[in-house]
Amino acid sequence: MSRWIGGNTFRLLENGEEFFPRVFECIAAAKHEVLVETFILFEDKVGNELHSALLKAAARGVHVDVTIDDYGSPDLSHEFISTLTEAGVRLHAFDPGPKLWGWRTNLFRRMHRKIVVIDGKRAFVGGINYSADHLADFGPQAKQDYAVEMEGPIVGTIHTFVSKALAAGQRNAGVTLTARLRDKVSAHAHNLAESWRGATPGSTADADSGGAAIFVTRDNRKHTNDIERHYRIAIRAAQKRVVIANAYFFPGYRLLKEMRKAARRGVEVVLILQGEPDMPIVKTAASLLYHHLLDAGVRVYEYCERPLHGKVAVFDDELATVGSSNLDPLSLALNLEANVIIKDRAFNQHLSERLEHLMANSCKQIGHEDLPQAGRWHTVRNFFLFHLLRRYPAWGGWLPAHAPHITPAFNRLTSQTIANGADKVTQA
Incomplete structure (x- = not known):
């Protein structure tokens, strides 16, 4: 596969x-x-x-x-x-x-x-x-x-x-x-x-x-990180742009690191996340990462028309993914998921156009001015957040399995x- x-x-x-x-x-x-x-x-x-x-x-x-x-x-x-x-x-x-x-x-x-x-x-x-x-x-x-x-x-x-x-x-x-x-x-x-x-x-x-296409799945045995790994590879290979629309966003450290590195080397990295979430904790968790992402040049949009439930992305002009996997601890470390990685220029263009339409008509771009001012608590919080993100894909294996x-x-x-x-x- x-x-x-x-x-x-x-x-x-x-x-x-x-x-x-x-x-x-x-x-x-x-x-x-x-x-x-x-x-x-x-x-x-x-x-x-x-x-x-x-x-x-x-x-x-x-x-x-x-x-x-x-x-x-x-x-x-x-x-x-x-x-x-x-x-x-x-x-x-x-x-x-x-x-x-x-x-x-x-x-x-x-x-x-x-x-x-x-x-x-x-x-x-x-x-x-x-x-x-x-x-x-x-x-x-x-x-x-x-x-x-x-x-x-x-x-x-x-x-x-x-x-x-x-x-x-x-x-x-x-x-x-x-x-x-x-x-x-x-x-x-x-x-x-x-x-x-x-x-x-x-x-x-x-x-x-x-x-x-590649059909990629995640399970709790032999394919524990396949979907996350394909995301990292695609972001690392991107030369011009990465647009990710994902409903539940709290990725592991390695995936977050690849997004920041891509933005710093000049790739346009855009995230479309929930602005009107079905559960408030979703937005709260994602917003903890906003300073970290914006400082590296990642652009963040919140979809505000209704709850975003999508799990899609486009990379440059040819590669795209559609599937069930969120970029959060449940999907990346615990649940059984399935995505398709698609290499097709026409499909990439169509999905890109739909995401651009979403950003232009139903999203709010988040800037530093929209975030609370960073202080001492922000520094302490980021320290613990860093280590949580670094470890959580592994701690999924600690939970009881059968x-x-x-x-x-x-x-x-x-x-x-x-x-x-x-x-x-x-x-x-």
């Missing part, structure tokens, strides 16, 4: 208004298989529309596997789940945990990916969950976010990853894999090779034969009562 795979096409999808209709349209056209991973699935108008699309696909004989995170999607009703499972949809809950006095205990190491794969030939990756707060008509708290639709050999890599993740999670849970699932995983590389005219998923293809498992969602329902009115997850 660390090699460039060429011959792909990419389409930027901004917010739920573009993302949901396109995903539902592709599910409606699916002939063989639909794979979905999401952190949040709420039983609102968006979740119900996905529910309907999946039921119709299953009724046509399409094999449907949906994996939700147990922490992010805790409140699905018995009827919502049972109608899916009775139709043949395999609905899985990632790493369910028991409640203690009504409180959920499985707080960390969540499955935060947002992936859709249709028939092994089309994939979507990004930061958009299945909830109505990704639509503008939700109101002032509607989220600004992005995803990318892909066709080409990179889809084979993503399909294999999702299939193997599902199989591994079921093995960890002690679930016996069906012969169909075993055969599907083992035969997948051959099938995709046929579909893409000899391009084996995961192999290096000619980057000039179409847009190239082999995460995937449980059929209907089993989860029958083994515990889903509390009505449980707190909804706001950070995703």
Whole structure:
């Protein structure tokens, strides 16, 4: 998954208004298989529309596997789940945990990916969950976010990853894999090779034969810092500009250092962060870094129209990334994430234009005059902050870890009562 795979096409999808209709349209056209991973699935108008699309696909004989995170999607009703499972949809809950006095205990190491794969030939990756707060008509708290639709050999890599993740999670849970699932995983590389005219998923293809991409994931075993490492490499290689739009921003020391070094060597480094956050702590944490960033020449913008939920970036004129990973301790040190690194000049230009539009129309640039005057407390605070940033990607490994498992969602329902009115997850 660390090699460039060429011959792909990419389409930027901004917010739920573009993302949901396109995903539902592709599910409606699916002939063989639909794979979905999401952190949040709420039983609102968006979740119900996905529910309907999946039921119709299953009724046509399409094999449907949906994996939700147990922490992010805790409140699905018995009827919502049972109608899916009775139709043949395999609905899985990632790493369910028991409640203690009504409180959920499985707080960390969540499955935060947002992936859709249709028939092994089309994939979507990004930061958009299945909830109505990704639509503008939700109101002032509607989220600004992005995803990318892909066709080409990179889809084979993503399909294999999702299939193997599902199989591994079921093995960890002690679930016996069906012969169909075993055969599907083992035969997948051959099938995709046929579909893409000899391009084996995961192999290096000619980057000039179409847009190239790398599918990058983060887990708590072998790939603990892959996404952060790709960010650092891209920033280090940048010659002209870096624009990063990220919802939850509190990066580790090495990533922060690369941003400052790039700005000091003359690269235009721009950050678009939350100005109207869904949680106040998000802005508070990011603002602790503003002096440090501005002193190095990094430009900081706050998006003030509504909560920013995007996790995208562009580097120079060709490279871009879209995915689920924030630049904060949860995403960089604990959660399971997925990003796509895209090498495509047209895609880079389009995403750049959308980010420029955001800055010009909905953002406030932050200057030194907007910050509290630095004093003795500022110096002391920065000393401790420096050491926190330097260490936190490592301390993620100190927290209790286990082999995460995937449980059929209907089993989860029958083994515990889903509390009505449980707190909804706001950070995703």
